[in-house]
Amino acid sequence: MNTVSSQLIIAAIVGLPFMAFLICVLFGRRLKENAQYVGTFCVLISLVFSCFALAYVAGLLPGNVPGEGSSIQFSVHWIDLGPGGSFSMGVDIDHWAAVMLIIVCFVSLMVQIFSGGYMEGHPRFAWYYAVVSIFTGSMLGLVVSPNFIQAYFFWELVGGTSYLIHGFYFEKPAATYAAEKAFIVNRVADAALFIGIIIFWRETGTTSFSGIASAAHAGFIGSTTLTAASLFVFLGATGKSAQFPLHVWLSNAMQGPTPLSALIHAAAMIVSGVYLVSRTYNIFVQSPTAMEVVAIVGAFTAFMSATMAIAQKDIKQIIAYSTISQFGYVMLGLGEGAFTAGVFHIYNHALFKSLLFLLAASLGYAVGGSSDMGVMGGLKKRMPVTYWAFVIAGLSLAGIFPFSGFWSKDAIIAAAYDEGHYVLFALALFTVFLTALYIFRGIFICFWGEPRSEEARKAVEVPSIMTVPMIILAFLSIVSGWVGIPKGFGLPIKDVFGDFVQPSSFAQKTLHATPQNFSFVMAGISVLFGVIGIWLAYTVVVARPQWATAVGRTFPRVHAFLLNGWYFDLVYDRLFVRPAKALGGAVRDFDLRGFGGLVSGIGGAVSWSGERLRALQTGGVQNYAFAVLLGALIIAIIASAQYSFLVVALVVAFSVVAAAVGARL
Amino acid sequence: MPYSAETFVGLIPEIIAAIFLLLVLMVGVFAERAAGLVSGITALGTVLIFASSAWLLASGFHGSFFGGGYVVDGFALYFKLVVAGSAFFASLAATRWAQGTGDATEYLTLILSVVLGALLLVSMRDLFGVFLALELATIPSYAMVAFDRSRRESAEGGMKYIITGAVASSVLLYGIVLIYGASSSANLSGVAKAFSSGHASPVALLGLILLLSGFAFKVSAAPFHFWTPDAYQGAPTSAAAFLSVAPKAATFAILLRILVEGMPGEARVWTAIAAVLAIVTMFTGNLFALRQSNVRRMLAYSSVAHSGYVLTAFAALQGGAKAEAVQAVMIYSAAYAAMNLGAFLVIDLVGEDTKSFNGLIRTRPMVAASMFLFMAALVGIPPLSGFWGKLWIIIAGTGSGSILTYVTVGVLVVNTVLSVPYYFGIVRNMIFEEPVAGTGETKGEGPLKFSVYALAIITVLFFIIIIPLAAVAGSSGLL
């Protein structure tokens, strides 16, 4: 990958969406509905170029031998830090990054085609496409980043533009809160990530992923430091990927346009967290503690958010919680050392999750904008394409054989078992049951039974510009997993994905990974759990609806606990938000009273005499002057204990003089 | 003969500033109606100062004059560029407001006086020269703060500023005198000898402490910051914008020079002081800014917080990260100048109440987008300018090898998160609230809007601008 032209092609993958953004922003008013062609065309070209990159790293093009070292790498010198080193900007596309590029471009393309119908007639149509474009571009930039600084750059860009997405319908007050909350939680995570980056940079003198990994291997970083830094990076990833304990922002952040949620959940912002962990896998594998934490957090998150999803009343909320849960699986897989299974799940998830959101969008489109399941019902006949696509996506999500989700999820669960983490294994397995339960509960409520509103009674199938992407994605949700059928399954096909996307030989060596064998027993158990979940959902929604009400009435607390997301919001509110606000309010009062309170206690006489002779009404100038001297005193104490007597005496003398001056004022 | 041709070349920026100072005053007096002409001359003057400083910097000029008491090196020229650049935008932005008062000449003269003082300040290597230049930059700023006669707060702010300022100046001067007494030299190289042993006399240490206290006041570090919110809230917006940027950058620069060139032997003491000051300042600034309903006051407290960030770089001036710490101060000053100046100028366009920002994205989208960028930059989000300043400070701080500095850097990171709610409170108001009536455009905003947009572009493109800035800062000549 040395010629300028081919490098330009790679750079264009990232650059084109940004160009589309600029065009849509600058000429949005003139373009109007044509903005969709700009955005779609640019991302289509990016997709084609991504295919080129994939073909290149796969060795299908001349001039490159397939194998581990066949990634696309080039960089330019960016900022010189003098003696401290330098930063560079560049591209590093290995096998997994090439696959990821295609996922992002493809999902973005589907979303953009679909949105042409969904957003039709919206006054901010061009702005919508601008947002989608910059969001896609930022994610693509993150995918190809070879070092932490550049990754952080695009990471923040992804976070910043998500503010635009969450706040797209700024007319709604809920959108305000969601956007702000998402932003602040992400800032916390980003700060953690930044700390991690700086630690790595300080210890190794480089920010490049590979450089840090080899420096750590060579022993430049102490194992404790390595673990700490890795965990900081992981905390950053939990923020973006909405993992426990920073998952709280995601369920509120459903206020943006639904197709954009598809992009966020399937291919961009939320993926960026797990992608970063997979990208820095060579660093993570060197710290067993960090790996363990990743696995535990992943399994716990998967379980926790699946229980939350069961009680939700809004179809979008269910899907949102399912995203958190599914990325919990990915984290579990990565933490257990099952790199291929984890990233395979990202790939499958991207397809069925984007489909689910597009379906939720088309449901909302059909019933007049709401995604509350209370207004749906009986839509099976009226919207057959949506219904069947939903069933396919649901089966895939639940991990039912032979849909795509099955292949990756099964591998992750098996990895947990193989590693001997039986608690995590049990959590993961139980989550399969929960997953099937919540998603099919949603499907049955939406599509079966009687229509619950006038809109649902009159609903018709959505226009074909929306159904076409749905059909494509539904087809892929069935077959996408077939590229990764493990060898042990007995079919005479190659495990294409498994062969192509492998952890680096370095990671394999460090983990002492033994290739997994496909276990029919394990697969059978996991599918069985899924089927039980579907059966239970059918029972409580369709066959015996009175059961659900009875359970809800018997355990109202449990229901409220799940519905409110384990009361995390409440706890965080009490723990962080309220104290912060109270502190802010307290210091504001303090400020408004012109610093009077504190100082008047110390220099009472000053204030008293100053009060009477004060030329201007508010504030207390002499107090300020006094504070200056007080500060000098503080500094003096810090500076030297040995001379403190002399210093204190002098500063006190000063203060007395100032008091006298203040009194005269 | 005390002068040579080289002296005049080295002093070109200052000479231009002095000439334009007189020129503006005279033109303003004799052509009372031509307020636009006066503004134009001021802007031209700042451009010429900028150009001449840039030319000196590009030609690698280095010289020391007046018995080593005045030095023109890369470090000084860099800050001259920052001062001149912010003066350019401030004088453009001041045009409309100053013409409204009828005293545009005086206002612009005051700006140029501050510029002259700041230009001299950054080159001083003599403590008494430092004091003179600092006062030359400060005294006009008292008048600028109190310039708005239509608002009562302006006089109030000016009053508070001048009185506390006088106390601080006397403290500073006393410190300088004590140092002079202890080292029997006011020249920094002479001072360095008195501080070199590591066992400076108590008098010299007391001088150092008082000097730092005086400077802490000038850069509004807590607990010396009390004048800042009152003064900035009262001052005309362009004055607050300018004063929070140019003289402050120059003051940080000279403090850095004094500490690095004059007192390297006592680095242990003053880095500790800087660290504690930085921690207190960051928390004070951000906590007080958290619930302000007046944007100007909020930005005043934010400027306090940002002083704390810069002081963190001072705390990092030890161990293996000295060069990076110096660079951090330089880069932060430039980054902060662009974003803070812009944010203040937007207030001038929109209004100082938080509510006047409501729904700005609908009524004036371009202004709202600019404000969004300034706020995001002040938070420190890449690729905007504020990020680069913070990055350098953190890099320097983590390389210092001192536990206290590590703590300070940790506090910095915490404070960055702490500052998000109030900066994005503005953004939320702009995007999500219903617009209030009467926030439309008014006449004569052209220069002001030009400044805002130009600063917004600088803020965005900082990831490119940083390349030459880093190169210049890396070869500044200090350290």
Place this chain on the structure above:
Amino acid sequence: MTLGLVQQMSYGALYLYVGLFMLLVAGFVSAVLMLARMLSPSRRSASKSKVYETGESSVTDPWRPFPVRYYVFALLFLIFDVETAFLYPWAVIYRTLGVYGFVEMVVFVVILAAGLVYAWKKGALKWV
């Protein structure tokens, strides 16, 4: 002669000399004050017990209008005062300074003149 006497005295004894004078002065002042108190009649009144401020009352309402013309003139006087303070020493060594010295002082005078011109043009010299 006095000088000789001083040289003969020890250093400490010199202070004795000063102390003697101080005692003398203090004694004289107190004696005169006491004499005056004893001789003069004492009739106290409100206006007599005021602080002497050249006829101005020392405590008044600060918001009352008062003329500022005098201060303006005082400030303008300062221009010439400062100018003089610099011109005298300059004139003493004018010959050795040469052309540079001349130009330097011209620059200085021009700057001060600009201040005067400004004040003049603004009407500060009119006594209204």
